[in-house]
Amino acid sequence: MRKKLLPLLTVAALTIGSLAGCGSTSTGAANTQSGSAEGSVEITNVSYDPTRELYEEYNKIFQTHWKEKSGQDVNIVQSHGGSGKQALEVANGLQADVVTLALEGDVDAVKDAGLIDDGYVDEFPLDSSPYTSSIVFLVRKGNPKNILDWNDLIRDDVGVITPNPKTSGGARWNYLAAWYYFEKQGQSEDEIKASMKKLYENVLVLDSGARGATASFVENGQGDVLLAWENEAFLSLDEHPGEYEIVVPSVSILCQPTVAVVDKVVDQRGTREVSEEYLNYLYSDDAQKLEAEWYYRPSNEEIAKQYEYQGEGNTITELPEDHKWIISDIDLTNIDHFGGWTEATEKHFKDGGIFDSIYEEK
Amino acid sequence: MQIRNNKGPVKWLLIGLCTVFLLVTLVLPLVYVIFTALRDGIRAYLASVTDQYAVKAILLTVKVVLITVILNSIFGIFAAWLITRFQFRGKKIISTLIDLPLTISPIIAGLIFVLTFGRQSAIYPLLEKWNIQIIFAVPGVVLATIFVTFPFISREIIPVLTAEGTDEEEAAALMGANGFQIFTQITFPHIKWAFLYGVVLCSARAMGEFGAVSVLSGHLRGITNTMPLYIELLYQAFDFTGAFAMSSILVIMALVILVLRNILEYRGRKEKDA
Numbered sequence: 001m002r003k004k005l006l007p008l009l010t011v012a013a014l015t016i017g018s019l020a021g022c023g024s025t026s027t028g029a030a031n032t033q034s035g036s037a038e039g040s041v042e043i044t045n046v047s048y049d050p051t052r053e054l055y056e057e058y059n060k061i062f063q064t065h066w067k068e069k070s071g072q073d074v075n076i077v078q079s080h081g082g083s084g085k086q087a088l089e090v091a092n093g094l095q096a097d098v099v100t101l102a103l104e105g106d107v108d109a110v111k112d113a114g115l116i117d118d119g120y121v122d123e124f125p126l127d128s129s130p131y132t133s134s135i136v137f138l139v140r141k142g143n144p145k146n147i148l149d150w151n152d153l154i155r156d157d158v159g160v161i162t163p164n165p166k167t168s169g170g171a172r173w174n175y176l177a178a179w180y181y182f183e184k185q186g187q188s189e190d191e192i193k194a195s196m197k198k199l200y201e202n203v204l205v206l207d208s209g210a211r212g213a214t215a216s217f218v219e220n221g222q223g224d225v226l227l228a229w230e231n232e233a234f235l236s237l238d239e240h241p242g243e244y245e246i247v248v249p250s251v252s253i254l255c256q257p258t259v260a261v262v263d264k265v266v267d268q269r270g271t272r273e274v275s276e277e278y279l280n281y282l283y284s285d286d287a288q289k290l291e292a293e294w295y296y297r298p299s300n301e302e303i304a305k306q307y308e309y310q311g312e313g314n315t316i317t318e319l320p321e322d323h324k325w326i327i328s329d330i331d332l333t334n335i336d337h338f339g340g341w342t343e344a345t346e347k348h349f350k351d352g353g354i355f356d357s358i359y360e361e362k
Numbered sequence: 363m364q365i366r367n368n369k370g371p372v373k374w375l376l377i378g379l380c381t382v383f384l385l386v387t388l389v390l391p392l393v394y395v396i397f398t399a400l401r402d403g404i405r406a407y408l409a410s411v412t413d414q415y416a417v418k419a420i421l422l423t424v425k426v427v428l429i430t431v432i433l434n435s436i437f438g439i440f441a442a443w444l445i446t447r448f449q450f451r452g453k454k455i456i457s458t459l460i461d462l463p464l465t466i467s468p469i470i471a472g473l474i475f476v477l478t479f480g481r482q483s484a485i486y487p488l489l490e491k492w493n494i495q496i497i498f499a500v501p502g503v504v505l506a507t508i509f510v511t512f513p514f515i516s517r518e519i520i521p522v523l524t525a526e527g528t529d530e531e532e533a534a535a536l537m538g539a540n541g542f543q544i545f546t547q548i549t550f551p552h553i554k555w556a557f558l559y560g561v562v563l564c565s566a567r568a569m570g571e572f573g574a575v576s577v578l579s580g581h582l583r584g585i586t587n588t589m590p591l592y593i594e595l596l597y598q599a600f601d602f603t604g605a606f607a608m609s610s611i612l613v614i615m616a617l618v619i620l621v622l623r624n625i626l627e628y629r630g631r632k633e634k635d636a
Contacts, residue, residue, distance in 0.1 A: 092480040094498035
């Protein structure tokens with residue numbers, strides 16, 4: 001009889017044990033997060049999809065830097081995903097000390113949730129974008145479909161891969177760059193909409209983030225052309241030498257990923273100082289070089305110059321050996337052309353906006 | 363009753379179909395997982411699975427499974443007892459609610475908790491005041507897993523309890539046993555095997571849960587990334603060896619559970635026959 005009681009008692013004991021364990025780990029986490037304590041501090045960086053490699057490396061140099069500066073060990077927790085989705089999760093309660101998202105519009109969403117104070121854009125130099133990027137085409141080796149510019153994307157025989165502008169920051173830049181091209185062709189707004197509609201009819205897979213889109217194109221072999229962040233395209237070239245080529249279109253857009261300290265969270269956790277330094281240090285020479293090495297355009301113009309592409313033409317078939325890759329010979333528009341993110345989001349991306357109308361009527 | 367066509371062509375046709383189907387949908391992909399995991403050699407494999415984030419993901423998964431199984435066991439036994447031993451209004455409703463997670467898509471389960479415990483919910487200020495973090499933290503991952511697995515244990519127990527009837531328990535009660543004695547000495551021995559079988563199913567499901575957990579985890583590397591989430595992360599970072607090495611561990615865990623299941627089934631049947 002005693003034997004039969006045993007399983008029950010075990011279950012009860014385990015429950016109590018695990019609940020107690022649960023409680024203690026959560027208080028333990030709270031302690032390390034409360035920052036100001038000597039010894040070590042932990043911050044969370046919620047970022048967008050393709051920055052995972054960059055921040056993995058950056059975190060290392062920042063750890064050294066912070067140790068020298070303050071004597072503290074810092075542990076950085078990373079989270080990556082589609083920029084819009086990440087912003088929404090932070091707004092819903094994901095405890096991020098800093099956000100490093102794909103565009104200002106997404107940081108605005110966190111601000112609108114009451115977590116970031118107004119005027120964050122001026123908190124760090126150059127509109128709080130320590131590095132920038134651009135949108136290019138990644139095509140299969142030899143460019144079999146002969147895709148050279150945006151107008152090739154609306155041909156019937158071309159399959160396009162781009163993520164969903166509703167959830168992905170990169171996808172919004174893709175969309176706006178295409179829009180700018182058709183605008184430069186002298187098309188009226190209705191004609192532009194028709195062209196954009198055609199382009200999105202050619203889209204085979206609409207992933208939720210840039211990295212998912214790259215996986216669809218590179219790993220799963222979908223489509224003829226991937227509209228990609230420059231950094232994502234070069235990384236694919238790096239990972240799969242000889243399989244892909246980068247085509248730089250005649251016009252594109254200067255993408256300004258935006259960083260911000262999440263005021264409400266850092267004040268609660270007492271991590272403001274380390275969080276601000278984390279973002280500030282992105283502008284240091286060491287970090288700027290690291291960004292260039294991972295194919296982001298450094299905001300420091302002198303360092304950017306050191307990485308200027310030396311080759312000819314607008315097709316890059318292999319990584320330049322000297323690591324000089326920045327093509328400056330390209331007509332880049334920027335978000336101001338679209339009246340800033342508030343206006344662009346309102347017009348193009350919110351529910352019932354232009355993107356919905358061109359994509360849903362398919 | 364004689365089984366029809368025990369020797370005819372139908373039997374061989376069915377065997378062939380089943381084999382082909384299982385080969386294509388199950389065996390080949392599994393072989394591929396193992397093959398890719400070992401593609402870069404055993405050293406790369408070991409390096410991938412002993413990476414600090416990999417270890418954290420494995421430990422987190424084990425922890426989540428343990429908590430889930432324990433809480434669901436308690437809930438499952440009580441729920442099954444309630445439903446089979448008591449008559450009350452609304453019993454049908456409770457019984458249906460228990461089955462809900464089987465039919466609800468996991469992503470909806472995740473979103474329900476985001477709405478309940480997220481910043482826009484009415485109780486968030488309270489949670490914030492007490493410094494309790496539920497979603498985008500380990501408790502959220504546990505909650506999501508409990509939600510998607512809670513029918514498994516009670517659903518295994520209920521049919522057994524129904525089939526046993528209440529005669530023995532009533533007899534015990536007449537002889538003066540109290541509720542606790544009845545449960546530990548009459549009821550639990552009957553449902554033991556069904557219960558353990560439920561535990562196995564529950565663990566298997568809890569280990570692999572992706573959808574709901576993905577919504578609630580916030581994808582914090584090393585903190586809320588369970589094995590399935592970590593596998594996705596590695597895959598998207600072009601680390602195939604790592605992704606498939608982790609997958610192979612998950613597959614091995616699943617196989618262990620499958621073997622456990624068969625042993626339980628066998629012993630349970632033997633005990634019943636005896």
